[in-house]
Amino acid sequence: MPLIDDFATWKPLLRLLRAGNAERLAGSGGHVAGQIGAYGWSIPQERGFPPPGRSVRAEDMQDEFNAVKRVQRALAGTGADSISFTAEIEPTGKSVLHLLSPSPAAEPGIGNPYPGSLILVEGSVPEPWRRLPDPVPDAMPAPSADPALLERTLRTRIPDAVGATEEEIAAAEARLGVDLPDELKVLYRVTRSRWEDWGDDYEAPARVSRAVGCELFSLDDLYIADASSRPCPWRFGAMAAVATPPDAPVQGLVGSPGWIVFGDSGGGDRIAVDLTPGPRGHAGQIIIIDHEQYIGAELLADSLTDLVLNRRNEWHGDPHQDQPVAHVNIRSLRSIQAAAHPGLEVLSIGWWEDEPLSLAPITGLPRLRTLTAYPGTLADPLEIAKLTGLEFLELGPEEWRVLLDAGAVPRSLSAAAIKVHGSPHPLPIVAIANEVLALWDRPLITRTVLEGHLDPVP
Template sequence: MVDQRLPLASVSDFATWEPVLRLMLTDGTHRSAGRSARVAGRVSRYGWSLGHQGSLSSTRIAVEDIQRSLARGGVQEVAFSAEIQPDGRTTLGLVWPSPVVEPAVGYPDLGVLVLAEGSLPEPWLRRPDPVPGAMPAPSADLELLERTLRERLPDAIGATEEEISAAEARLGVPLSDELKVLYRVTRVGRGDDFEAADRAGEAVGCELFGLEHLSAVDAAQRHPGWKLGAKRAVRTGPGAAVQGLAGSPGWTCFGSNGGDEFAVDLTPGPAGHVGQIILVDHEQSLGAELVADSLTDFVLGRLREDGGDRRGDQLPAEARVGTGHLETIQAAAHPALEVLSVGPGDGTPYSLAPVAGLPRLRTLTASPGTLADALEVAGLPGLEFLELGAREWRVLLDAGAVPRTLKAAAITVRDERHLPVVPLANEILTLWNRPRIVQTLLYGDLGPGV
């Protein structure tokens, strides 16, 4: 959709963009004699992604007028692409923020088209697997835990049974017996002064949450976006103490180290214990680290030193085919395959026939030109995310073969950049009755030999 209403007049002035375009052409990587040059990037109110190797100061000067205009207009960012002819005639496309596009942060790509409102990749919908026979660790000692806490907090006021029951009702899961002991000794919060809260934290070994602030780890809040999330898979091996989930109603957060959160785990992995203590890293989107086998161990400082999140071999759930990875699609074919990424190999396009009909395959990303026949995508019945080059998408659209199971999609941008990609993206969005992307086209002249 090309919009001539110019959402921000100053940003939609070609002269405002000339410093950026000239800067991106100075490194010589975008132009060759007698051929047009293509550049693309993003400018936000607080940063930029230009793919330019010049100095920070020169780049800041080039984008400052654009950033001021975005701030005045209340616009977070604008993506751009330009095609510069050898004689300097330039077509500049500005792509405005859209509620249906998840920006490709750090990339010039258009971003991910969200086809299903509020959708998440399957790993962020995964519920914990049952672990029959899982028990508390032998080190869980209610009497020792209570005695230790009362010695360390002789003046603390504990929560009532009614308050503990109310917390359980709010969470929808019972508190572990050890956690109940903790809050019977000190309710913390709710009028406590900072010194009392600090004493409670020192006694337990972390910044302790008040009973009313206990919460489960919400998987959706750890979602890193479709661009990354669609390419991840949950893996919980038979020797794992912690399930590799994004979140669980049985992960009850009770404290923090100032950035990450400690949780009591009621849904452990096959080699774990009910009530073990895990650390949920705010920089990670899946899994958690085992810290202690029990809250008793945690309070007594008996911490695990081998609790790292070892993801190990990605096969068979995730597979990459191409240079430096698997040599064939056949080598990736497995009933458990969920994510297949196809990159350039020896130059021979790949057939998707070996993975046709696989029941769990939900993500396919293929670099432009790597598929022998784009229509073979139709043989993948469970796709929820598809990332292809513009030419492959054109084949699917013309044949009416775009999988309707998709929740999100992406167009890999190389030489095409945004200029021809936005209309293609709008065709895909139309199939799902989603709002179209607004693009403003500007025309100018940078002169020959820029």
């Protein structure tokens, strides 16, 4: 088994990277960097095109596969999921390899060797993941909800189904910690949707799906789609916001203790009964939770009876309207003043070609919790110290340097990130990340230095 801190483990990969990155390695500060994970990798390696008329074959990348596989085998021996690296390689073959082991307080970068979000407060999550549903004490079932009609319809469509006993339904309720609504109980009294009940009847699941209008989960697989069921990297979650307009049928939440998932759309989107509806919704309505979104769900049917009888296949509603998120850049808002309003929670400053911007217009906003700023866009980074409610901050390396040197990093932060433009050397970025982590006494990103030699360039 190769060892991750043995230069020989990395030698085949370094040879490959040297051959494909001569210009990148030449001169002062020349380096190559990448990331190797248990199931994938990101390295600066250009791959040639196959001959005309032929597709790419595995053997076209065999050297890369072999070199990476050797590192992955060594990585498996450490128990880590990934490792980042940077290397300086001289024409003589003298090489210095820096291995950057992830910190439990730093999310991994996405396809790059730089650290992702720095988790400054252990166990913290962005504000939308802490948001609970608004109370709905007056919510009533829809007029279309008809448990008796639902049962008659389902028994006609799937007459031979094996239903759940009252004891099995009670056990599911105890596991979930919530009483199942009447329509959902009726559904599982007709069919508990267990594979062992179907035996060799391989068409049974399809019949059940057609009868119900979705891919039905077994009674044992029901689960609550609360916020923890939709995990999200901090830097993405911090950019989201919860908003529920007064005419919304569904609350614009990450998740809810009242969303009971009982099926799938067939494409990965979850189908749930909603016991915490929006202002214009009904208790027990059917919603669909988009697997490509972190926030919200959309109304699918007014009730389970409505879903089964009317076969709804269109979503309606927009959980993302009126979000308190503002983007200032060359394509969106053109000033901080235009973004500033009392309900602003998230401000993102992107690519900017004019004079750097002052943050004065957003000072004192009561709900501002996230600020991200592209490198070089701020006139005075020290203005950030006046934003006392920030829980997430993403800045370029130079802006972080200003805050660190002045002792002005906001102590209200729960997480932070370093915005990297281009492909700078990873070591200065990691050094800044470690300075930020140290302010909260969080585990640091560790660096191991290996030295060795490759064959000289002919």
